[in-house]
Amino acid sequence: MCKVIAIANQKGGVGKTTTCVNLGIGLAREGKRVLLIEADAQGSMAASLGIQEPDELEVTLVTIMEKVINDEDVEPNEGIIWHDEGIAFIPANIELAGLETALVNVMSREMILKQYLDTVKTEYDYILIDCMPSLGMITINALVASDYVLIPVEAAYLPVKGLQQLIKTIGRVHRKLNPQLSILLVSLPSRDYGRSEVLSAIIMLCVSLKSLDPLHTLIKSPNVPVK
Ligand SMILES: Nc1ncnc2c1ncn2[C@@H]1O[C@H](COP(=O)(O)OP(=O)(O)OP(=O)(O)O)[C@@H](O)[C@H]1O
Ligand SMILES: [Mg+2]
Numbered sequence: 001m002c003k004v005i006a007i008a009n010q011k012g013g014v015g016k017t018t019t020c021v022n023l024g025i026g027l028a029r030e031g032k033r034v035l036l037i038e039a040d041a042q043g044s045m046a047a048s049l050g051i052q053e054p055d056e057l058e059v060t061l062v063t064i065m066e067k068v069i070n071d072e073d074v075e076p077n078e079g080i081i082w083h084d085e086g087i088a089f090i091p092a093n094i095e096l097a098g099l100e101t102a103l104v105n106v107m108s109r110e111m112i113l114k115q116y117l118d119t120v121k122t123e124y125d126y127i128l129i130d131c132m133p134s135l136g137m138i139t140i141n142a143l144v145a146s147d148y149v150l151i152p153v154e155a156a157y158l159p160v161k162g163l164q165q166l167i168k169t170i171g172r173v174h175r176k177l178n179p180q181l182s183i184l185l186v187s188l189p190s191r192d193y194g195r196s197e198v199l200s201a202i203i204m205l206c207v208s209l210k211s212l213d214p215l216h217t218l219i220k221s222p223n224v225p226v227k
Contacts, residue, residue, distance in 0.1 A: 002121040005128050006039075006146040011162050012133035015152040017044045020130035023150075028086035032125040035080070036089040037061060039096070039113070039142045040132035046091035049083050054093040062095040068112050069103075074119065088124075096138060103137045110137070110177055114145035135169050143173040147180050 007020045017040070024036045038045040038061060043054030051057065059079040067074050080088045103109040117127060129142040143149060149170055153159055167183075174181045 002124050003126055003148065004117060004121070004146045005126065005148045005150055006131055006139075006142040007128060007150045007152065008131040008139060008142065008166065009151050009153060009163070010133055010135045010139070010166055011154075011159055014154055014159070016133070017048060017130050019150065019152050020128050021045060021048050024087045024089075024126070024128050025085045027126050033123065034087045035120065035124045035127045036087055037113075037117075037127060037129045037142075038090065038092040039129050039138050040092055041094050041096035041100075042132065043091065043093045045089065045130045046093070049081075049089055049091075051081075051091055054091055055095075057091055057093055060095065061090050061092040062099045064090065064116055065099060065112050068115050069106050074116060096132075100136055100138050103141075110140050110144050113138075113141035114178075117145045135165065140169075140173060140177075143170060143181060144178045146178070148182050151183065 005023075007016045007023075009016060020036060024034045028034045036045065036049075043051070046054040046057070054060075061079070064074050064079050079090050081091065082088055103112070106112070108115075113129075121127070129146060131139045131142050151163070151166065153163055170181065170183065
């Protein structure tokens with residue numbers, strides 16, 4: 001069954017796009033059918049997959065979400081680009097910022113991406129969503145559409161403080177819109193593995209969110225036991 005994973009953190013530059021692209025390509029190399037969705041107006045994922053001018057793309061995630069909003073059919077494979085690495089992806093560009101604003105007046109605005117993904121899930125083993133560095137309506141759409149949220153985080157004091165807001169938002173989405181949602185993994189850049197106090201704080205933060213049960217949290221550190 002297809003697993004949908006949002007890669008999210010409202011802090012910028014923590015490795016969301018890098019994680020999404022590399023995890024996707026790694027899964028494809030294992031023989032999995034993988035779709036990457038860029039839920040970020042910056043177009044960084046498109047750029048890292050070789051699209052030099054994402055803002056000039058005619059069909060993007062925006063085209064697809066607008067069709068869902070207007071109850072129009074999305075053609076099979078519409079907007080999907082196949083990459084030599086064996087992954088499919090749907091890019092985004094600056095137009096996604098405009099769509100985010102327009103979503104305010106849309107009925108069931110949190111469910112638009114889920115409605116689309118539900119129609120393509122049978123085609124893939126994994127769908128990975130690269131979120132933008134904010135907790136706005138597009139990121140909420142990604143969380144509502146996902147089974148898991150993967151949070152790349154830097155093991156330092158301020159990033160962990162910022163994580164509280166993200167965990168709260170995930171909890172709210174879990175309670176009100178998507179009871180399936182779990183935190184899958186908090187991944188940490190290898191240079192931070194030694195900071196066990198910060199890692200403990202992250203674990204406690206996740207565990208304190210009682211509404212996430214079961215909470216699948218794996219901290220990749222040799223120093224911190226995961227209970
Ligand atoms: N594990 C890593 N080790 C070293 N550098 C990394 C690692 N992961 C990402 N980077 C570098 O950090 C920078 C930011 O990464 P990336 O664009 O993936 O972050 P992001 O969270 O997607 O940013 P944004 O919030 O702007 O979307 C890039 O230059 C990337 O090459
Ligand atoms: Mg990014």
